[in-house]
Amino acid sequence: MAQDLWLSSILSSQQLSPLCTYIVIALLNIFGLESLSLSKQKEDSSMEKKWWHGKVAYQIYPKSFCDSNGDGVGDIQGIISKLDYLKDLGVEIVWLSPCFKSPFVDQGYDISDYQDIDPIFGTMEDFDELLAKAKERGISIILDLVINHCSSEHEWFKKACADPNCEEAKYFFIKKSKDGKLPDNLRSYFGGSVWEKLPGHEDEDLYYLHYFAKQQPDLNWYYEPLREKLFDMINFWLDKGVAGFRVDAIMNIAKDLSFPGLPADGADGMCSANKMTAKLSDQAATFLYEMNDKTFKPHDGLSVAEAFGVNQESLANYIGDNGFFSTIFDFSARELNEKYPAYYRYRPVTIDKWREAVFAAQNRANPIGFLCPIIENHDEPRGVSYYLPTHARTPDGAKAFAAVNVLLRGMPFIYQGQEIGMTNTKFNSIYEFDDLNAKDNYKVALEAGLTETQALDILNIESRDHARTPMLWDDSKNAGFSSAAVTWLKVHQDYHKLNVAAQKDDPNSVLSFYKQLIALRKSPEYKELFTYGDFQALDPVADYVVPFARVLDGKTVYVIANFEDSPVSYGVNADSKILLSSKEVQLQDGTLTIPAVACVVVAL
Numbered sequence: 001m002a003q004d005l006w007l008s009s010i011l012s013s014q015q016l017s018p019l020c021t022y023i024v025i026a027l028l029n030i031f032g033l034e035s036l037s038l039s040k041q042k043e044d045s046s047m048e049k050k051w052w053h054g055k056v057a058y059q060i061y062p063k064s065f066c067d068s069n070g071d072g073v074g075d076i077q078g079i080i081s082k083l084d085y086l087k088d089l090g091v092e093i094v095w096l097s098p099c100f101k102s103p104f105v106d107q108g109y110d111i112s113d114y115q116d117i118d119p120i121f122g123t124m125e126d127f128d129e130l131l132a133k134a135k136e137r138g139i140s141i142i143l144d145l146v147i148n149h150c151s152s153e154h155e156w157f158k159k160a161c162a163d164p165n166c167e168e169a170k171y172f173f174i175k176k177s178k179d180g181k182l183p184d185n186l187r188s189y190f191g192g193s194v195w196e197k198l199p200g201h202e203d204e205d206l207y208y209l210h211y212f213a214k215q216q217p218d219l220n221w222y223y224e225p226l227r228e229k230l231f232d233m234i235n236f237w238l239d240k241g242v243a244g245f246r247v248d249a250i251m252n253i254a255k256d257l258s259f260p261g262l263p264a265d266g267a268d269g270m271c272s273a274n275k276m277t278a279k280l281s282d283q284a285a286t287f288l289y290e291m292n293d294k295t296f297k298p299h300d301g302l303s304v305a306e307a308f309g310v311n312q313e314s315l316a317n318y319i320g321d322n323g324f325f326s327t328i329f330d331f332s333a334r335e336l337n338e339k340y341p342a343y344y345r346y347r348p349v350t351i352d353k354w355r356e357a358v359f360a361a362q363n364r365a366n367p368i369g370f371l372c373p374i375i376e377n378h379d380e381p382r383g384v385s386y387y388l389p390t391h392a393r394t395p396d397g398a399k400a401f402a403a404v405n406v407l408l409r410g411m412p413f414i415y416q417g418q419e420i421g422m423t424n425t426k427f428n429s430i431y432e433f434d435d436l437n438a439k440d441n442y443k444v445a446l447e448a449g450l451t452e453t454q455a456l457d458i459l460n461i462e463s464r465d466h467a468r469t470p471m472l473w474d475d476s477k478n479a480g481f482s483s484a485a486v487t488w489l490k491v492h493q494d495y496h497k498l499n500v501a502a503q504k505d506d507p508n509s510v511l512s513f514y515k516q517l518i519a520l521r522k523s524p525e526y527k528e529l530f531t532y533g534d535f536q537a538l539d540p541v542a543d544y545v546v547p548f549a550r551v552l553d554g555k556t557v558y559v560i561a562n563f564e565d566s567p568v569s570y571g572v573n574a575d576s577k578i579l580l581s582s583k584e585v586q587l588q589d590g591t592l593t594i595p596a597v598a599c600v601v602v603a604l
């Protein structure tokens, strides 16, 4: 045991050079000692095997993927028309951001009917066709489960407003003001108080709770009949053949029903709602075990949660064999910026900080379960523009980042457009943005004294709309996304060169590199290793290098991404074999020379 701890600290130490790491592992093998890495492997191999293990997932933002009917908005038939593209890329699980009925105040994360498709995307028949055609291609579909809140247009909320004493009113948190003051001082994620006067009852001092926009009233999970309604709804989709759900903002379901508020963390006298959520995570766990038992578990469904701030002590409850989720996204890098809730207080998160955060998360998850590595999603700017140094915000940078994303331990999610190296879009005015959060942050920045240009510059770094601009298919009008005169959100300025058609047949494109990485991950020789192999951090050798090993049953593969603007050398062993690289990498006498902004995958 003591030996294990000693070895663990040596092997995970970032001080150790890659060559030393290799020698330590080799010696352990020669002398038959049981290293910590090997004992971990045993745990990993004995993990309960699941149908989704070893697969690569892809996120579609339906409004921006492909528009089949020329109204400027993507739709389900558009997605169907691109299934072969997805199959060719090698993805086997597709997550659709919400496609349910919605007024789209928060782009579908405000659901007015959980069991119907919004007409803007098509019909339930279209959806059934998508499920069937995806299945024919070996692709499972997962949907977005937005159950912390619904839309103020949902019939439950309308009934609650019509009669605050009715059954449906119990589905929400409706409170009277306290001595003329709001029930508590929490601040919503999209700005302002979490409390809003109940429509139709403005004179009665009645308020309802909304952690997000005021059009997204929070649902009361403490009321059992409401939970049963939600579980029935989940089962409706799972029975239909949906493979699971990505679970939205779920930790927020826990509330302190005395609504005590928290000490202010801003000049407005309010405190971010997420601080309350963090305090109450154990309460959420109780509900989440119940949800799992009544829905996902009996269906063997996949649940991928959006859960921020999960600590090491509780991780097994989330993603262990008996956890309440299958897996959760790794937001550790994104969380570095959570300390600066307003965009204008943005501080760059450089790739060395990204590495530290993500490697720590990988180490935490190693003995427990799988995380989902991501570079970006629909709530984030493009990762290449955000995390990489300026000289690496290029196709070369996108390829090196791809190797890290696809080969880390866990189930990688690729966000639409990432596979062609999409960067941030240039927005020229506040009027070009759509997202309510961008608009709120613009206002907050101006109130804080920034000029309009400065506020716009910040949105051009941070806005969620960067991920939401249309997918770039070719160099025709609107990048082949839509035949409409105007698309719902502007098209990326570089689409004439940056598009799928331009990359499809180019063996050196970002798209081709993604395909190669996914194929390597799934290849018979390396599938087990990339699925169940341990993660081990390697010596970074320079600030902007992201190197790690995957190890299983005596097999070791190094993945090294160099984002520096000069070559780096890396010690391996003399008979190492280069499996894949994004540029020509030299291997001589056990030393790799990796060019600037490039990556290599090496079997030791």
Ligand code: NOJ
Residues within 6 Å of the ligand: 106, 109, 110, 146, 212, 248, 249, 306, 378, 379
């Ligand atoms: C997280 C979603 O990813 C985001 O897009 C949304 O605004 C909030 N949850 C509220 O549902």
